[in-house]
Amino acid sequence: MAEQGFEVEGIDNAKAGIEKVQKMAQERKMKIGLRCICAQEFDYGKERYQLVYSFWTFNFMPRQDFIAILPKIKASIKPKGCFLAGVFTVMDNQKCPKKKGYRKGHLFGLNQLLKDFIDFRILRYKEGVYNDPGHPPDFRPHQHAIAMIFAQKIK
Numbered sequence: 668m669a670e671q672g673f674e675v676e677g678i679d680n681a682k683a684g685i686e687k688v689q690k691m692a693q694e695r696k697m698k699i700g701l702r703c704i705c706a707q708e709f710d711y712g713k714e715r716y717q718l719v720y721s722f723w724t725f726n727f728m729p730r731q732d733f734i735a736i737l738p739k740i741k742a743s744i745k746p747k748g749c750f751l752a753g754v755f756t757v758m759d760n761q762k763c764p765k766k767k768g769y770r771k772g773h774l775f776g777l778n779q780l781l782k783d784f785i786d787f788r789i790l791r792y793k794e795g796v797y798n799d800p801g802h803p804p805d806f807r808p809h810q811h812a813i814a815m816i817f818a819q820k821i822k
């Protein structure tokens with residue numbers, strides 16, 4: 668997005684996540700506003716963003732935390748602005764079994780993200796299986812059960 672001339676802000680609650688994006692931005696000589704902060708504590712503001720984008724993060728917080736920030740996220744989007752996200756679904760337990768205690772968050776129920784944005788115009792919604800090529804700490808390819816949404820604020 669920044670490479671295409673958009674003004675971009677990003678948050679992550681882990682220093683390592685911020686440093687990774689900082690490095691990428693420096694290599695590409697891009698300016699991105701980055702903050703190490705929990706999504707639950709971030710001040711989203713009112714009608715500030717044309718697009719709010721999040722991939723594979725909301726499933727790492729309890730459902731009640733997501734419910735609490737949902738109205739703030741919606742309010743932060745400009746009229747006719749969009750929300751784009753990907754989350755892991757309940758089917759992920761079959762696709763990608765984790766060690767006990769690994770998950771501090773929640774897995775989205777089937778159609779849940781769709782219902783969460785039912786007051787938006789749903790431009791795309793998809794549930795399925797994503798082939799993950801692997802990442803630290805275990806680089807083996809694996810699969811995730813996912814839901815993805817692209818929705819537009821009506822007014």
Ligand SMILES: C[S@@+](CC[C@H](N)C(=O)[O-])C[C@H]1O[C@@H](n2cnc3c(N)ncnc32)[C@H](O)[C@@H]1O
Pocket residue numbers: 678679680681684704705706707721722723724727728
């Ligand atoms: C699976 S990674 C996805 C990273 C990136 N979105 C991507 O697609 O490559 C999940 C990221 O969410 C961050 N995260 C987890 N819980 C968070 C929270 N409550 N607030 C902000 N960031 C969080 C983690 O630190 C991690 O960087």
